[in-house]
Amino acid sequence: MAGANVNAQAQEHAGHDMASATPNSADTALSVGEIKKVDRDTGKLTIKHGALTNLNMPGMTMAFKVQDPSMLDQVKAGDNIHFRVENLNGSLTVTKLETAK
Numbered sequence: 001m002a003g004a005n006v007n008a009q010a011q012e013h014a015g016h017d018m019a020s021a022t023p024n025s026a027d028t029a030l031s032v033g034e035i036k037k038v039d040r041d042t043g044k045l046t047i048k049h050g051a052l053t054n055l056n057m058p059g060m061t062m063a064f065k066v067q068d069p070s071m072l073d074q075v076k077a078g079d080n081i082h083f084r085v086e087n088l089n090g091s092l093t094v095t096k097l098e099t100a101k
Contacts, residue, residue, distance in 0.1 A: 029053070030082040030096065035075045036061060043069055045094060052085055055092070065093045075099060 033049035048061040064085055066072060074097060075081060084096035 028084070030084055030098065032100070033081050033083055035077055035079045035081060037063070037077055038072055038075060039063070040072050043072065045072070045075070045097075047081070047083065047094075049083075055085060055087065062092075065091055066097070067093050067095045071097045 031049055031052050033047040035045060036048055037046035039046070042063075044063040044065055046061065046063045048059075050059040051057065067088070071094060080100035082098045082100055083094055085092050086095045087093075088095070
């Protein structure tokens with residue numbers, strides 16, 4: 001079953017240049033987005049975001065895992081955020097999250 005999940009994620013992110021998804025130290029800027037959904041059951045945030053330059057990903061709306069489950073309690077739908085997504089073991093994961101002021 002885990003193999004099917006990996007294949008589904010790979011298909012979901014087809015067209016994104018994941019080969020360059022490893023961030024370098026000079027590319028640590030936070031991205032801007034809006035929370036569309038907080039899903040505590042799956043541990044994911046659905047975020048409408050601009051380009052994620054460290055992942056070579058264009059702007060879109062998609063769900064991301066969170067590195068720390070407490071992030072799910074920091075935001076609600078409609079919140080504007082600054083955040084960082086990284087490719088952790090093949091899963092796009094929010095590693096830093098701040099509410100926009």
